[in-house]
Amino acid sequence: MTVSQAERIARALDSFRIELPSWGFSNTGTRFGKYLQPAAALTIDEKFSDAAEVHQLTGVCPTLALHVLWDLPNGAADVERIRSLAARHGIAPGSINPNLFEDQHYKFGSFGNPDSSVRARAVGHARDSVAIARHLSSRDIVLWFADGSNYPGTANIRQRKRWFEENLRTLHADVDAHQRLLVEYKPFEPAFYHTDIADWGMALAFARAAGPRARVLVDTGHHYQSQNIEQIVAWLLAEGMLGGFHFNDRRYADDDLTLGSIDPYQVFRIFHEILFFESETGTRADIAYMIDQSHNLKGKIEAMIQTVVHAQELYARAALVDHNVLAAAQARCELVRAESVLRDAFSTDVRPAIAEWRRGRGLPADPLEAFRHSGYLERITALRSGRTSATSSYA
Ligand code: LRH
Ligand code: MN
Numbered sequence: 001m002t003v004s005q006a007e008r009i010a011r012a013l014d015s016f017r018i019e020l021p022s023w024g025f026s027n028t029g030t031r032f033g034k035y036l037q038p039a040a041a042l043t044i045d046e047k048f049s050d051a052a053e054v055h056q057l058t059g060v061c062p063t064l065a066l067h068v069l070w071d072l073p074n075g076a077a078d079v080e081r082i083r084s085l086a087a088r089h090g091i092a093p094g095s096i097n098p099n100l101f102e103d104q105h106y107k108f109g110s111f112g113n114p115d116s117s118v119r120a121r122a123v124g125h126a127r128d129s130v131a132i133a134r135h136l137s138s139r140d141i142v143l144w145f146a147d148g149s150n151y152p153g154t155a156n157i158r159q160r161k162r163w164f165e166e167n168l169r170t171l172h173a174d175v176d177a178h179q180r181l182l183v184e185y186k187p188f189e190p191a192f193y194h195t196d197i198a199d200w201g202m203a204l205a206f207a208r209a210a211g212p213r214a215r216v217l218v219d220t221g222h223h224y225q226s227q228n229i230e231q232i233v234a235w236l237l238a239e240g241m242l243g244g245f246h247f248n249d250r251r252y253a254d255d256d257l258t259l260g261s262i263d264p265y266q267v268f269r270i271f272h273e274i275l276f277f278e279s280e281t282g283t284r285a286d287i288a289y290m291i292d293q294s295h296n297l298k299g300k301i302e303a304m305i306q307t308v309v310h311a312q313e314l315y316a317r318a319a320l321v322d323h324n325v326l327a328a329a330q331a332r333c334e335l336v337r338a339e340s341v342l343r344d345a346f347s348t349d350v351r352p353a354i355a356e357w358r359r360g361r362g363l364p365a366d367p368l369e370a371f372r373h374s375g376y377l378e379r380i381t382a383l384r385s386g387r388t389s390a391t392s393s394y395a
Contacts, residue, residue, distance in 0.1 A: 010357050025304070109147040149193045280327075
């Protein structure tokens with residue numbers, strides 16, 4: 001590892017921040033059930049506490065994504081409580097996620113529901129979420145819609161598209177100059193015939209239709225098997241419409257497994273496209289890096305620390321790509337040289353340099369080991385055991 005490589009890694013890590021999902025600390029499962037963990041967070045206080053533990057050990061997770069129904073069940077009335085928890089735990093409220101899928105009214109959709117009173121209800125909840133974000137000084141409102149249909153002929157796809165554009169424009173009118181709407185796409189689940197925002201192109205069209213404060217959010221688990229995700233990222237960067245990521249990994253569908261656990265080279269290629277764009281344009285891409293995972297079997301805090309550490313490693317490796325050498329090889333169609341520039345960076349063991357970077361900032365060289373010796377898990381297990389956890393809702 002040359003000095004300049006260590007410096008490049010340090011510079012990259014100094015600016016890399018990743019947001020934790022509150023729901024990653026609570027009991028989650030699949031349609032086949034939930035395996036409850038005694039130390040799982042049930043209350044928003046516990047979710048902030050666990051996030052603070054991860055931030056204290058890694059130094060790079062200063063914000064917590066909140067899901068409105070799960071974390072602010074009383075809506076705006078919970079804002080003061082969240083603010084005091086954020087102050088107490090030293091973790092700022094992050095992106096705000098309206099919930100437009102659990103309420104029984106949304107059986108046939110929310111923004112795309114044929115029933116105008118249900119559409120109004122959905123827009124109302126989304127507008128409340130924008131207001132909550134303002135009160136919490138949160139910048140991003142993440143819009144994921146479960147809307148779609150299960151059988152051919154049962155939905156007017158073009159009519160629903162018009163309702164979405166109308167409602168997104170209405171919502172965008174509430175968004176102030178400091179806020180953004182991040183439109184998240186997903187090809188299927190829970191709808192299994194059509195999904196109203198099924199891919200990046202539809203999300204891009206809707207973000208543009210909504211207004212200038214809207215961008216596209218890429219959830220890495222929301223792609224068909226053979227889709228080239230980093231090409232989508234490159235396109236959205238070139239269009240100036242990439243707002244953020246929900247990182248996780250998958251073997252089959254939206255498995256929400258831990259980042260890089262199945263295909264670390266995929267995450268590296270995504271980070272590479274971003275850093276290549278930034279060095280080429282001399283600009284910093286305005287991207288919210290966030291985690292969206294459900295830790296159904298792994299210890300939740302351990303899995304979260306593992307995810308952050310792995311994200312740092314893959315980001316640091318991508319920072320080792322020499323863009324000038326790469327650009328020259330690309331221009332001369334020197335395929336093997338160009339590919340090797342990426343492979344060499346990906347194959348570099350950056351862990352000693354990252355451990356050094358952590359030591360230099362008073363952080364434990366190995367956050368996972370530090371967590372295992374911190375006694376935090378034992379403390380919360382003793383505190384939280386013996387409680388019954390709701391097995392109904394997702395998180
Ligand atoms: C949908 C999704 C969305 C969240 C939910 C927890 O699959 O990715 O981002 O609201 O997971
Ligand atoms: Mn997501």
